[in-house]
Amino acid sequence: MAEAPGADVREIFAEVPGTYELVNHIMTFGLDMNWRRRAANEASSVGGSRWLDVCTGTGEMAACLSRRAGPGTTVFAADFSLPMLRKALQKPFGGRVAFVAGAAGALPFSDGSFDLVSISFATRNINVSRGALVATFREFNRILRPGGLFVNLETSRPPSRFIRTLLHLYARKSVRPLGSFISGSRAGYSYLSRTLVGFYGAEDLSSIIREAGFSQVSFRRMTWGIAAVHRAVK
Ligand SMILES: C[S@@+](CC[C@H](N)C(=O)[O-])C[C@H]1O[C@@H](n2cnc3c(N)ncnc32)[C@H](O)[C@@H]1O
Numbered sequence: 001m002a003e004a005p006g007a008d009v010r011e012i013f014a015e016v017p018g019t020y021e022l023v024n025h026i027m028t029f030g031l032d033m034n035w036r037r038r039a040a041n042e043a044s045s046v047g048g049s050r051w052l053d054v055c056t057g058t059g060e061m062a063a064c065l066s067r068r069a070g071p072g073t074t075v076f077a078a079d080f081s082l083p084m085l086r087k088a089l090q091k092p093f094g095g096r097v098a099f100v101a102g103a104a105g106a107l108p109f110s111d112g113s114f115d116l117v118s119i120s121f122a123t124r125n126i127n128v129s130r131g132a133l134v135a136t137f138r139e140f141n142r143i144l145r146p147g148g149l150f151v152n153l154e155t156s157r158p159p160s161r162f163i164r165t166l167l168h169l170y171a172r173k174s175v176r177p178l179g180s181f182i183s184g185s186r187a188g189y190s191y192l193s194r195t196l197v198g199f200y201g202a203e204d205l206s207s208i209i210r211e212a213g214f215s216q217v218s219f220r221r222m223t224w225g226i227a228a229v230h231r232a233v234k
Contacts, residue, residue: 008187009125010081013057015185017087020058023179023189024121033060035222036120039153039229040064042220046149048115052076054104054140055122059088059097061153065118066096076114078102105136112145120153123205124195130208137212144234150214151231157201158225167226171196202228 016023024032043051043065049072053062056077066075078100079085085099102108104119104126117140127133140150158164171193179189200208202219205228209217214232221228 012188012191013081014083016183016188017058017083019183021060023182027175027178031223035153035227036061036064039120039151040068042229042231043116043118043151044068046116049073050114051116052078052114054078054117054119056088057084059091061118061120062097063091066093074098076100078107105139107139107143109143111142114143114148115145116149117144118151123152123154124199133208134212137209141213141234146234148234149231151229153229155196155199156225156228157199163224168197205230
């Protein structure tokens with residue numbers, strides 16, 4: 001079982017469900033939707049009958065997956081924030097997604113029970129330490145069947161120093177004030193801005209995924225490396 005992240009992460013996500021998607025779309029100029037679609041395309045290639053989106057929040061990635069799932073595939077979606085899950089449940093999923101309350105580090109599922117585990121824009125949240133991140137990825141590995149696929153979509157450290165400088169400036173000067181203004185959550189968007197700047201580059205994240213027991217780890221950078229989608233096999 002992975003080390004649990006602080007209660008502050010739950011508190012932050014209790015403050016933002018109403019405006020969470022709007023703020024993301026504005027701050028990324030709508031790119032987040034395109035990044036999720038690309039990750040979902042990658043994820044759906046695995047086929048199988050049981051897919052899980054961890055840290056699903058308001059369920060946007062679960063929605064992308066459910067549109068790509070065949071009739072015999074059940075999409076599960078887990079999060080430890082009940083306010084975020086309540087927001088997700090307002091979407092017209094028509095019973096195509098099974099929502100579950102659960103923490104990423106101790107998922108309420110048995111070993112080898114999923115073909116796919118995906119996570120989008122939440123790896124920064126579980127990265128309370130490198131050890132905690134490895135342990136949580138191990139938990140994902142535990143519930144995947146041998147040959148199952150792990151897909152991780154997250155912001156990334158761009159390889160270009162110029163783009164990095166622009167991104168850091170943008171995080172400090174725009175993300176924090178704009179997110180706080182729209183959502184009313186100062187803590188939430190200070191946290192976002194901080195974790196955005198300090199997160200791993202795509203190669204480092206690949207090493208962490210390997211350390212958690214996955215093989216065939218590969219990644220695709222998107223939009224100058226501001227985001228990356230990793231795929232790995234159990
Ligand atoms: C930034 S949101 C991402 C939501 C969604 N995946 C997306 O693509 O927009 C992070 C979500 O992860 C959830 N979360 C963070 N840490 C978690 C943990 N340890 N276990 C379960 N959920 C967690 C939060 O409650 C929040 O809903």
